[in-house]
Amino acid sequence: DQQVKQNSPSLSVQEGRISILNCDYTNSMFDYFLWYKKYPAEGPTFLISISSIKDKNEDGRFTVFLNKSAKHLSLHIVPSQPGDSAVYFCAASARGAGSYQLTFGKGTKLSVIP
Amino acid sequence: ETGVTQTPRHLVMGMTNKKSLKCEQHLGHNAMYWYKQSAKKPLELMFVYNFKEQTENNSVPSRFSPECPNSSHLFLHLHTLQPEDSALYLCASSQSGTGGEAFFGQGTRLTVV
Numbered sequence: 001d002q003q004v005k006q007n008s009p010s011l012s013v014q015e016g017r018i019s020i021l022n023c024d025y026t027n028s029m030f031d032y033f034l035w036y037k038k039y040p041a042e043g044p045t046f047l048i049s050i051s052s053i054k055d056k057n058e059d060g061r062f063t064v065f066l067n068k069s070a071k072h073l074s075l076h077i078v079p080s081q082p083g084d085s086a087v088y089f090c091a092a093s094a095r096g097a098g099s100y101q102l103t104f105g106k107g108t109k110l111s112v113i114p
Numbered sequence: 115e116t117g118v119t120q121t122p123r124h125l126v127m128g129m130t131n132k133k134s135l136k137c138e139q140h141l142g143h144n145a146m147y148w149y150k151q152s153a154k155k156p157l158e159l160m161f162v163y164n165f166k167e168q169t170e171n172n173s174v175p176s177r178f179s180p181e182c183p184n185s186s187h188l189f190l191h192l193h194t195l196q197p198e199d200s201a202l203y204l205c206a207s208s209q210s211g212t213g214g215e216a217f218f219g220q221g222t223r224l225t226v227v
Contacts, residue, residue: 034215043120044204101162104156105156106154
């Protein structure tokens with residue numbers, strides 16, 4: 001049973017527009033959420049994170065929103081650039097429970113069209 | 115360059131072979147991890163080491179044997195693997211006290227023939 005779900009395997013967006021990647025989770029013990037970006041033939045690279053005490057965290061073009069009641073988070077990229085084309089993984093951990101292990105979703109492949 | 119280096123990058127091995135994957139981190143972290151990524155599946159956590167002690171084994175078959183001689187090095191010893199074990203094997207490290215971002219190596223693409 002997947003505890004972190006990314007229901008869209010792929011997403012195509014025009015350059016300059018907003019990309020919205022979604023993630024749902026089921027484990028209410030999760031209190032720290034991360035997004036990773038992965039290019040082919042490379043390992044995932046950390047992008048942005050959010051603690052459950054916040055509902056928004058922004059870093060440049062990237063913003064993560066957390067809706068705890070819905071157990072949902074999203075990553076917004078604006079404006080989208082062709083170099084953003086990659087697979088994006090949502091991950092979660094239960095730091096408050098003393099576990100620092102990350103549970104990953106299956107990923108969403110983002111294609112930004114020039 | 116993430117500070118986590120994995121070797122080899124690619125490995126092809128027969129089902130009767132024994133091989134080892136190596137991971138080294140230069141970040142001063144005290145937790146290291148092995149993950150497996152198979153096609154169309156989420157990243158699966160295999161093993162966790164905190165301060166050189168194995169703290170998690172996610173029901174991984176015994177044909178995968180991890181070794182962590184110190185907090186900078188992690189090995190995954192492989193023997194009598196099956197073709198379905200073909201996958202990308204990723205090493206990661208983190209500072210366990212922060213519970214935060216794990217830094218990944220580039221992975222070893224393993225093919226079992």
